[in-house]
Amino acid sequence: MHQPHASLTVPQQAHLAGQGVTRRDFARIAAFLASGTWLTLGSEPALAQLSQLKGMAPDAVRINANENPLGPCAEALDAVHKALANAGRYQFDLTDAFKQAMAAHDGLPVESVQAYAGSSAPLHQAVLAFCSPSRPFVTADPGYEAGEVAAKALNAKVIRVPLKADFSHDVKAMAAADPNAGLIYLCNPNNPTGTLTPHADIVWLADHLPKGCVLLLDEAYIHVSGAPMASALVKAGKDVVILRTFSKIYGMAGLRAGAALGRPDLLTKIALWSAGPLPSLGMAAATASLQVADLVAKRRQLITEIREDTLHFLRAHGVEYVPSVSNCFMVKTPRPGPDVIAALRTHNVYIGRVWPSWPNHVRVSVGTAADMAKFQVALLQVLQGNAGPG
Numbered sequence: 094m095h096q097p098h099a100s101l102t103v104p105q106q107a108h109l110a111g112q113g114v115t116r117r118d119f120a121r122i123a124a125f126l127a128s129g130t131w132l133t134l135g136s137e138p139a140l141a142q143l144s145q146l147k148g149m150a151p152d153a154v155r156i157n158a159n160e161n162p163l164g165p166c167a168e169a170l171d172a173v174h175k176a177l178a179n180a181g182r183y184q185f186d187l188t189d190a191f192k193q194a195m196a197a198h199d200g201l202p203v204e205s206v207q208a209y210a211g212s213s214a215p216l217h218q219a220v221l222a223f224c225s226p227s228r229p230f231v232t233a234d235p236g237y238e239a240g241e242v243a244a245k246a247l248n249a250k251v252i253r254v255p256l257k258a259d260f261s262h263d264v265k266a267m268a269a270a271d272p273n274a275g276l277i278y279l280c281n282p283n284n285p286t287g288t289l290t291p292h293a294d295i296v297w298l299a300d301h302l303p304k305g306c307v308l309l310l311d312e313a314y315i316h317v318s319g320a321p322m323a324s325a326l327v328k329a330g331k332d333v334v335i336l337r338t339f340s341k342i343y344g345m346a347g348l349r350a351g352a353a354l355g356r357p358d359l360l361t362k363i364a365l366w367s368a369g370p371l372p373s374l375g376m377a378a379a380t381a382s383l384q385v386a387d388l389v390a391k392r393r394q395l396i397t398e399i400r401e402d403t404l405h406f407l408r409a410h411g412v413e414y415v416p417s418v419s420n421c422f423m424v425k426t427p428r429p430g431p432d433v434i435a436a437l438r439t440h441n442v443y444i445g446r447v448w449p450s451w452p453n454h455v456r457v458s459v460g461t462a463a464d465m466a467k468f469q470v471a472l473l474q475v476l477q478g479n480a481g482p483g
């Protein structure tokens with residue numbers, strides 16, 4: 094008889110065995126979990142090449158990680174200060190209050206909301222819950238890569254489906270990618286392109302999933318776009334889990350708060366892979382942010398104005414880009430993207446990364462108006478072949 098594996102709980106082992114994962118793979122998966130790989134390798138800061146930021150000047154323009162330079166709103170900071178005084182306690186009530194606030198925000202029962210410290214953890218854990226060596230992970234190309242890290246740790250096949258010519262997800266091709274798919278990951282608006290997939294396509298996909306497959310709908314940037322949220326799919330009991338984060342429009346990337354919305358049975362499978370209390374300060378700040386009625390609309394307007402101003406500049410200078418509704422956009426580069434990234438750094442401007450399938454595009458996040466003005470000056474210099482002093 095097999096002994097339980099020391100580093101995986103008995104329910105985790107039972108789940109993996111049920112997914113067709115062999116015992117031989119348990120040690121590798123346990124090592125992956127213990128290493129925190131999903132946080133170090135498979136999260137935006139890491140993917141955004143933070144290693145390159147070593148030695149960065151304090152006045153550097155940081156438009157590389159899709160953060161919100163506005164930071165938390167005043168109400169969130171107030172809530173943090175109050176929660177801080179009691180931070181010696183776990184303050185579970187703050188997580189309960191956050192779940193209630195999210196449920197009210199999306200018109201869902203509180204049982205359909207699971208709280209997290211951001212959305213990276215439930216993203217990776219959904220892969221652990223629904224993929225396996227016989228249940229592939231289906232994603233877009235180019236798309237946000239974090240789920241692939243967990244899929245690879247599981248030895249699950251990764252199937253990348255190119256975006257359509259209009260940069261929306263090819264939902265028909267994704268549904269048809271593999272009849273045994275465990276998880277289809279759709280990010281709306283997409284990271285890195287900042288482009289939308291029509292709501293009707295998402296509804297179609299939710300109705301045409303392969304048997305036993307779950308749609309993981311990542312709405313990290315949905316507030317920036319103003320497009321409809323898909324909470325009604327959860328309410329209708331579909332095989333859909335929605336991820337939300339407070340790292341983007343709410344400006345809380347360092348504070349950490351997020352949620353998974355889904356049917357309780359799906360959330361329970363994901364929760365098998367997480368443990369421990371959540372950061373009380375993040376929970377308090379998120380709850381307070383949800384209560385500020387005009388916060389999202391005002392921030393969306395500001396980000397949109399700054400983004401459109403920058404895109405107008407690119408047009409005026411004949412630089413091609415992908416039209417975006419998000420807080421990032423892809424710029425086409427006349428030479429390999431990594432060269433342009435490196436050249437911009439000599440001007441003290443740090444932009445995002447390159448996707449292997451699009452080697453001549455770079456991702457740029459929308460920073461403050463001052464950030465983008467510096468980016469514009471530096472980009473023209475770089476395109477003319479001029480290095481900066483750095």
Ligand code: PLP
Pocket residue numbers: 136137138158159210211212213214216237280284311313337338339340346350351
């Ligand atoms: N999903 C997408 C599409 C992202 O771009 C990011 C971060 O940039 C995340 C999820 C995870 O962010 P966080 O863990 O900060 O919520």
